[in-house]
Amino acid sequence: MTRSWLVALLSGSLFGAGLALGGMVDPARVRGFLDIFGDWDPTLAFVMGGAVIVMAIAWRIQARMAQPLIGTTFALPDRTDLTPRLIGGAALFGTGWGIAGLCPGPGFAALVIEPAKAAVFVMAMLAGMLIFRLMDPSHKALQE
Amino acid sequence: MLPGFPDAAPLAGLLGGVLIGLAAALMLLGAGRIAGVSGIAARAFGISGDGMPRSGAWAFVVGLPLGALLVAWTTGGIEASFAGYLPLVAAGLLVGIGTRIGSGCTSGHGVCGVSRLSQRSIVATATFMAAGIATVAIMNALGLEVLS
Incomplete structure (x- = not known):
């Protein structure tokens, strides 16, 4: 597992580069994409499309692999149930996404574009995650 | 283009x-x-x-x-261009709570889950897109300009 953090660093950097190149670190572009009743900017459809096509191929490759390149097992979500929590959570997230035009990835990536404002967003987001954790009786204890 | x-x-x-x-x-x-x-x-x-x-x-x-x-x-x-501090705090809180309750965001559900044809992720993605679209539409209708 010693090299897994290198894979993660490379993945995160590629991810951040893609967000910056695709315009997702610009809240104006993100909100423009959500503004389908106004001055719609379709750019993010191309971002999503490009990412989903590449990942669809990756899932095909994954299906033929017994184990990942580093590590011994795939640790992937296997739930299929549609719950009120899933939909309610997504609705809350989407509302926040619409207000400021930022989701988690671009929030971190924007730390080098507009540090003060991105930091405020990221800290509020982490606070929100913490509030959920404190209120959720089913959370698993942190294992160290 | x-x-x-x-x-x-x-x-x-x-x-x-x-x-x-x-x-x-x-x-x-x-x-x-x-x-x-x-x-x-x-x-x-x-x-x-x-x-x-x-x-x-x-x-x-x-x-x-x-x-x-x-x-x-x-x-x-x-x-x-970014929103002001007050909307950023409100948005951050909602994004933080919502992504934990809903088990994911644009990357986990929107990219990884949708490309895997996960039913949960497709429903989550449709939901947060609809919520985002509705939020922007309502804010525009109310004349709320947040980006500077």
């Missing part, structure tokens, strides 16, 4: 999307995990006990601004 949409940047968008897809593919095939930013961030900051080793979670989170910085350097800067 795109007829009818003078401000759109379809090529840059597609290229950025391919990079995001490659990043998620590397995480999947390399480390056997989903590149879901909200879950990885919760893990990095000790809010969630699930998921990858914390060193990996940190490395991924640090990589995000690093990659954006590389693009900013090579393209001569990135134009972006």
